[in-house]
Amino acid sequence: xxxxxxxxxxxxxxxxxxxxxxxxxxxxxxxxxxxxxxxxxxxxxxxxxxxxxxxxxxxxxxxxxxxxxxxxxxxxxxxxxxxxxxxxxxxxxxxxxxxxxxxxxxxxxxxxxxxxxxxxxxxxxxxxxxxxxxxxxxxxxxxxxxxxxxxxxxxxxxxxxxxxxxxxxxxxxxxxxxxxxxxxxxxxxxxxxxxxxxxxxxxxxxxxxxxxxxxxxxxxxxxxxxxxxxxxxxxxxxxxxxxxxxxxxx
Amino acid sequence: xxxxxxxxxxxxxxxxxxxxxxxxxxxxxxxxxxxxxxxxxxxxxxxxxxxxxxxxxxxxxxxxxxxxxxxxxxxxxxxxxxxxxxxxxxxxxxxxxxxxxxxxxxxxxxxxxxxxxxxxxxxxxxxxxxxxxxxxxxxxxxxxxxxxxxxxxxxxxxxxxxxxxxxxxxxxxxxxxxxxxxxxxxxxxxxxxxxxxxxxxxxxxxxxxxxxxxxxxxxxxxx
Amino acid sequence: xxxxxxxxxxxxxxxxxxxxxxxxxxxxxxxxxxxxxxxxxxxxxxxxxxxxxxxxxxxxxxxxxxxxxxxxxxxxxxxxxxxxxxxxxxxxxxxxxxxxxxxxxxxxxxxxxxxxxxxxxxxxxxxxxxxxxxxxxxxxxxxxxxxxxxxxxxxxxxxxxxxxxxxxxxxxxxxxxxxxxxxxxxxxxxxxxxxxxxxxxxxxxxxxxxxxxxxxxx
Numbered sequence: 298x299x300x301x302x303x304x305x306x307x308x309x310x311x312x313x314x315x316x317x318x319x320x321x322x323x324x325x326x327x328x329x330x331x332x333x334x335x336x337x338x339x340x341x342x343x344x345x346x347x348x349x350x351x352x353x354x355x356x357x358x359x360x361x362x363x364x365x366x367x368x369x370x371x372x373x374x375x376x377x378x379x380x381x382x383x384x385x386x387x388x389x390x391x392x393x394x395x396x397x398x399x400x401x402x403x404x405x406x407x408x409x410x411x412x413x414x415x416x417x418x419x420x421x422x423x424x425x426x427x428x429x430x431x432x433x434x435x436x437x438x439x440x441x442x443x444x445x446x447x448x449x450x451x452x453x454x455x456x457x458x459x460x461x462x463x464x465x466x467x468x469x470x471x472x473x474x475x476x477x478x479x480x481x482x483x484x485x486x487x488x489x490x491x492x493x494x495x496x497x498x499x500x501x502x503x504x505x506x507x508x509x510x511x512x513x514x515x516x517x518x519x520x521x522x523x524x525x526x527x528x529x530x531x532x533x534x535x536x537x538x539x540x541x542x543x544x545x546x547x
Numbered sequence: 548x549x550x551x552x553x554x555x556x557x558x559x560x561x562x563x564x565x566x567x568x569x570x571x572x573x574x575x576x577x578x579x580x581x582x583x584x585x586x587x588x589x590x591x592x593x594x595x596x597x598x599x600x601x602x603x604x605x606x607x608x609x610x611x612x613x614x615x616x617x618x619x620x621x622x623x624x625x626x627x628x629x630x631x632x633x634x635x636x637x638x639x640x641x642x643x644x645x646x647x648x649x650x651x652x653x654x655x656x657x658x659x660x661x662x663x664x665x666x667x668x669x670x671x672x673x674x675x676x677x678x679x680x681x682x683x684x685x686x687x688x689x690x691x692x693x694x695x696x697x698x699x700x701x702x703x704x705x706x707x708x709x710x711x712x713x714x715x716x717x718x719x720x721x722x723x724x725x726x727x728x729x730x731x732x733x734x735x736x737x738x739x740x741x742x743x744x745x746x747x748x749x750x751x752x753x754x755x756x757x758x759x760x761x762x763x764x765x766x767x768x769x770x
Numbered sequence: 771x772x773x774x775x776x777x778x779x780x781x782x783x784x785x786x787x788x789x790x791x792x793x794x795x796x797x798x799x800x801x802x803x804x805x806x807x808x809x810x811x812x813x814x815x816x817x818x819x820x821x822x823x824x825x826x827x828x829x830x831x832x833x834x835x836x837x838x839x840x841x842x843x844x845x846x847x848x849x850x851x852x853x854x855x856x857x858x859x860x861x862x863x864x865x866x867x868x869x870x871x872x873x874x875x876x877x878x879x880x881x882x883x884x885x886x887x888x889x890x891x892x893x894x895x896x897x898x899x900x901x902x903x904x905x906x907x908x909x910x911x912x913x914x915x916x917x918x919x920x921x922x923x924x925x926x927x928x929x930x931x932x933x934x935x936x937x938x939x940x941x942x943x944x945x946x947x948x949x950x951x952x953x954x955x956x957x958x959x960x961x962x963x964x965x966x967x968x969x970x971x972x973x974x975x976x977x978x979x980x981x982x983x984x985x986x987x988x
Contacts, residue, residue: 351894373898380896390891394910394986404895407905438988449891456895609970610963611931614942618963622955700834707836711935718839722846731850735843743834 303362304329304491305460310349310359312342312515319345320356321515327460332492334502337512337538343495344387346512347462350493351375351382363459380408383453387465389445391437397448398424398433401455409456423451427481443474447481460491467498499539503527511535549733556724556734563720564741570638570706570716571699571749577642578649578698585646586653587679600650607647612708615640620712637709637716645702649695656691657683689760696753700746707742717741773957780948781961788944789965795858795930795940799865800923806866807873807919808908814874815881816903825874832871838932840864845936861933869926876918880911913984920977927969941965 305327312320319342327333335343348354350361352368352375361368368378392400401420405411411419424430427447437445446466453461463482467475479501485492486505496502502509503523510520511532519532530536553560585603588596607615620636631639660683668678707718715723721738725731813825832840845860855863884907892902934943945962949955 353890353893376896376898378896379894382894384891384894386887386891386894388887390885390887392888392891392906392910393885393988394913403905404892404897407901408896436987438986452895605971606963606967609928609967611928611942611966613931613934614945614959614963614966617942617946617949617955618959621949622959626956704834704836707838708932710838718836718842721839722842725846729850731847732843735839735847739831739835739839739843742836742839743830746834 302329303327304364305350305493306360306362306365307346307350308360308362310346310356310361312345312349312354312356319515320349322359323512323515323517324359325510325517325520327491327493329459329491330489331507332486332494332505333508333510334506335493335495335510335512336497336499336502337518341512342515343512344464347384347464347493347495350462351379351384353384376408380404380456381459383456383458383461385446385450385453385461385463385466387468389437389442389449389469391440391445391449391452393437396434396436397429397440400437400448401452404452405455419455420451423455424448426454426484427451428477441474442470443477446470446474446478450478450481450485454485460493461485463492463494463496465495465497467496511538549730552724552728552730553733553737556728559724560717560720560737560741563715563717564745566634566714567703567706567716567718568745569634570641570709570714571702573638574641574645574702574706575699577639578645578702579695581643581646582649583653585650586657589650589654590657591675591679604647604650607644612640612644612705613711615644616708616712633709633712633714636712637706637714641702641706641709644705645698648701649698652694652698653687653691655694656687659690660686689762692753692757692760696750696757699749699753703742703746703749776952776954776957777961780952781958784944784948785941785962785965788939788941791933791938791940791944792927792930795861795865795933796923796926798862799869799930800926803866803869803922803926804873804919806870808877808912810870810874811877811881811911812903812908814878816899829871829874832867833875837864837868837929838935840868841932841936857933857936857938860936861930861938864932865926865929868929869922872922872925873915873919876915876922877911880914880918881907883914884910913986916977916981916984920973920980923977924970924973927973928966 303326307323307325307327310320310323311318323342323346325333335346337343345354349356350368352371356369359369363378363381366378368375368382371378391397392403395403398417398420401423402411402416405416405419406413409416421430421433424433427450429444429447429451432440432444432448437448440448450466466482467478470478475498479498482492482494482501483505494502494506506523508520509523509526510517511526511530511534512518513534519526519530519535526535527539530539585600589600592600610618616637619640620633624631624636664682664686665678668682669675673681706716709716710719710722713719717738721734725734728734810825810828813821814829815822817825835843841860841864844855844864845857848855888906888910889902892906893899897905930940931942933940934946937943939947941962945958949958952958
């Protein structure tokens, strides 16, 4: 029965910005070690859903549980959950005034209250994991997009999160740089990290995801294993969407 | 009671406002009259001219207005046998001082005009002088306007330092009313509010002009 | 009295005392004016409606009111409502109000220029809003405010001369007193001008060095 236990449960999340209903009731459960990819046209609430999970965006209704603890309505305790939920952004959002290693260690120092020595060791370890140890003393402006994104992954991993959220992590990158970031992410999948990934990289989604969710109009219209979704999409729009990607990749 | 005193003395205070605005106006006019040629000298002049102007700017920007007023009112003008009334000394000193600041605004604006403008003008057969006058300056002045107008509130507040040489401007007259009536805070606060209102009125007026002369797609007026 | 003895026996001691007072005024005012400016800027950006409005009123008043008038209010005006300051305290207070109001404008602009993603990323790592502002936003904003704040520091050097107008004998006051006493206006005021120019020039170099030291690529 233990394998039936969900690490993350999302129950009927709704969110509107003004009159624009971005999420119209999304529910999904994620098991430990699973990788779930969200695909679909832009503006269908994929990023908003991720931001609701760590409450960077507060949903209007619905509940989110991490290990059966409620994340929604957590009040100040949200910062405890945010340490357990790593997040990687499309535009990296590295702290511009800090070197790569300082970017990784700042939350260890200020949030986890580690000693400077401990924090530095941990930060260097994480940078090594993403192949950025040699760039530790460089500032964000001195890094390529792919390098910056790998540092931001290290920054999130340093907090020892239980799940990782990736919000279009390669959308701002050239194909060449995209590959180095996807390599790092694949390694995380192999290491057993639980991951929720919003992406347009169908190749990546098909090769690593346990489950792919197709979203449109603020809802998950269809979900299933890559094989199910690619070979036998029931939903017409999903078929068209995947078809477009197939044409591109040929 | 304070209000009735304010009303009684308002005509007196009002002529102080007129003198204050006179100081500001002359500072701005002298500022453009000297500051603009200085800016041109700093961009297009010979090394000697550039050095001379830089020293001028360094001198006037590095000194307190109070020291400049003392220096000119008690020192330089008497030494030159110029017996000017305090108002004119104040106006000249604020003008010379303002020119140092304004020249840097104009210089920055002139330098921001791309090389291509000068090249294009020369290729049409314009002389250097014609190109500066008809092509560079009309553009530079529009760019300089916001920076130049930022000088207004600063000159306005600095003009009050002319109190120190006895110019009967707004602050001086307010102080005189205080010592005549022994009504202190209401008079001073009224004086402060008048200064703040003058500052706002002037700044809004300049913004209005900026919008009027803005050229589509050109300069800060557009953004 | 010849020039040399005038300079050595009259000017030098008077100027040293005056300069000491000027530097004391600056040394007390500048750090407080800086910190208060940062606090006011934070209040305007992050405070509630009431606080933000109050801080805006503060900046409008102290930037719009001429400093000399402010000193008059503090020194000549407040005694009428029972508050009495020494010239020194009145000067320090006046300078702090003025300096902090101007500084807050620079810091506020810099805070607003920090990209929103910086705050979002900090929150995603589990930082509280306070931690994020202190560790992420302000370090970036303050770097960008260095030119503006140094500029205000230079203004402070020059504005400190106004303390003389409420009878505090600092550098300008010292020069005015001996200029009048010895009827040596040009010599004395040019000499004091050199001292101010030296102060301002050294500060300018220091500010540039500071800006370079804290420069971050990009």
